[in-house]
Amino acid sequence: MHRHHDDEVHEHDRGLSYDLPVLARRRMIRLMAGASLIPLVGCSAEDDTSAASSSSPSPSSSSAASGSTGSTGEASECATIPSETAGPFPGDGSNGVNVLKESGVVRSDITKSFGDSAGGTAEGVPLTITLTVVDAASGCGTPKEGAAVYLWHCDREGKYSLYSDGVTEENYLRGVQETDDKGQVTFKSIFPACYTGRWPHIHFEVYGSLEDATAATSITNTSQLAFPKDVCDTVYATDGYSQSVQELSRLSLETDNIFSDGYDQQLAAVEGSVAEGYTATLTVPV
Template sequence: MPEDRPDLLVVSPDTHDDHDHAPDDFTHLGLAADTNMMSRTPVDRRRLLGLGALGVGTLLGAAALGSRASAALLGGGGAPPVGAPPGGAPPGGAPAGQGDADTVSSADGQCTTLPEETNGPYPADGSGASGQTVMILNKSGIVRRDLTRSLGTGHRVSGVPLKLTMQLVDVDNNCAPLAGHVIYVWQCTASGEYSLYSQGVTAEDYLRGVQVSDAQGRVTFETIFPGCYPGRWPHIHFEVYPNLGAAVAGNVDKNVSLVSQIALPEKESRLVYADRRYGNSTRNLNQLTLATDTVFSDGAKAQTPRVTGSVKAGYAASINVGLKS
């Protein structure tokens, strides 16, 4: 089967909720509350933190009522709903944004849909995979930019830094940006292990995270360049959901808008894999081509990001993801 790893031990992971910046009263609240907190201005965050239990209720209520309702509880000044463009324009982008070349061009200069791909054996998205069902999308703290730290243990993963920027656009609407969508990404470590699944890292949850697309349809993750394990071209997994409710519902087949993968370019991969932290990645890559990869063999042009940078300074990758409205 694609992406099978003989060295992976399937067990029920032992994870613990944690949060980088919230006090105890605000832990264990889940994805919707985390996202509501992150959508607010610094002033509103301080107000919520000062309200204690009432602040908790505000966050949880906002998951169902929306940010405008919770703003009323705070006496005004609340942020607009997550992903809403400035000025109250509806998700999808205002007409003025559609002419901005920076917001509509993909890595290859086109606005195209990406192919559906397998989510593999290690998604942790609530679907049954590898003989178990693991769900991380409703975990407090999973909405984050920095994927290098484990929420459960605080451990950090090592590797060449990679800043990944993804932009969602509507291919049926002049490549208009798609705001307010949830993007979940996950990947392997420098040595080819997947948190929550691989032997020795089942208690870790690094290299997995969620962002909500902004008014320009963009999300950015700070991660590491993934390693290359036997049988698979270097890649990053991702799923796109239309909203928070769909992401935390746990029914991927029904609720997901797109499941796909990003192919890392060979040139940069070989430079990175000279780093000793990447173990056998060069040897594994030497046994592969995009044409023989089980996922990318039908063509990976639209799935290959634009990559700039260096091993010493770190890399930045950007990719356009087109969706049909």
Template sequence: MEQEHRDLFDLGLQADLTMLQQSPLTRRRLLKLGLVGITSFLAGCTPFAGQSSTPTGGPTSTSVAGSGSVSSPTALPASPTALPASPTVAATVSTPTTAVTPTSAPVAECVSPIPTETAGPFPGDGSQGASLNVLARSGVVRQDIRTSLGTGNLAAGIPLRLELKLVRAGGDCAPLAGYALYAWHCDAQGRYSMYSSGVEGEDYLRGVQAADANGIVVFQTIFPGCYSGRWPHVHFEIYPSLDQATSARNVVHTSQLALPEDICRQVYADPQYGNSLNNLGRISLERDGIFRDGWQTQMATVTGSLNDGLVARLTIGVPGV
């Protein structure tokens, strides 16, 4: 034992310098290890915590989802002089890869085919003679249909924006871009331009629009009145293109849209709608000659207000195109 104690302090200059570079705590630990421990340390075989190399049986790696690998330390044997172990974070942290999903195309809106309805007695589409064909008149392709093409007179009434979307019924339900829609309806007093007494010389509330890439046509008009015997409605005919929207012989489909009762009652409280409110009270959808067999595909959704204007929307499923 005396010989070993002497050997601890007689290992040469290099050993002395190495020992001097250690912290006081490390030197105390080395002295407790004795000759064999100091010799192994100097040979680089037994580094302590805090040295640059990784200890044998050191930290084990634990995988953490989405954040790479985080090391967990292995505890040193319990000792009154043991140094506190610090967790070591792995130098390389993986970055999770997120797959990029391409933006999908808009889903087509599928609706049931809208039923074929009569064009009624006041179509103005040339089916009753050339003199009653607004489709042949210059300027009929227009969005704002409140003004007469010939006289410039304006139809009075609560503003209404019609937004109608044409889609192929069944199949792929694709929008019918490029198809044309001719819309017409009565004025606030329930009169049809070109036909009714007092407005024979007018052609307002009639117009044609081509569907855009989404199949949508838009008209700026007024809310139609309610005349005796019919539920408030708007007529329309669909044509393959603007070029063919010149007379009834090229019609693809003819139908009508209905307007909701609660909105009609609000509008018809306005004095300019004359007897419309009374006429509405004497008719119902169930008794209407057009809508009584089902109006689910023909009822427009109306939003907005009387002060700022109303918007009526309907997706029209066109069969056979």
């Protein structure tokens, strides 16, 4: 039986006690970075499926150009993307539902449901998401060609397809792609809502290959992408996002229980407008 999203909202990231081991590990990595770059470059994203600002993106730095924002130096730029919880709505088979083995999940446009589902379309402000997967051990200079990314997020009402009441028969806002020779994947989607207890975000899992992803096995990294506050404010002022305005007013990147210990590697560079749609880019070192 699928559970209502509102009933799961606090379980979505399972709170501070659930994520404490991850937070402690990430803080230790940052402390070690002062002594040596090696722990940062070589650190692994363990506990993928169970672990777990108001800053504007840097407009001119090389990291912003590739999608990474807020980096404070070479060590940060070459650190593995922080591991985060996949939450209770992953759809990767770890919590009942498995969309990864379904024909049609490998796609760029994730705004519509596919296969034998209800065939609905997620409405909202257009958003194009580009992730660039790179090799952290090489100094983040080597693209990871032939890897795969599974990406998913809530709709503009804060509901997750396959799980939330009213959309359990839908599978929109979920998709898989193989990285190209630049290490990139691009998804056409819509801007997600802000719901109770969580800063606006997108979930993603990195796999070693497309074969691994569609077999729902051997996850390499699990993390989340965050959005800048000014962009969220603009989007949430439009029709369909009214509930997000109040929810966002109660939160900040510094108090979110996932991003509060640091979000420099996860804050996307976002450009565009409501009328033309937005693009969000992020570099993902693995």
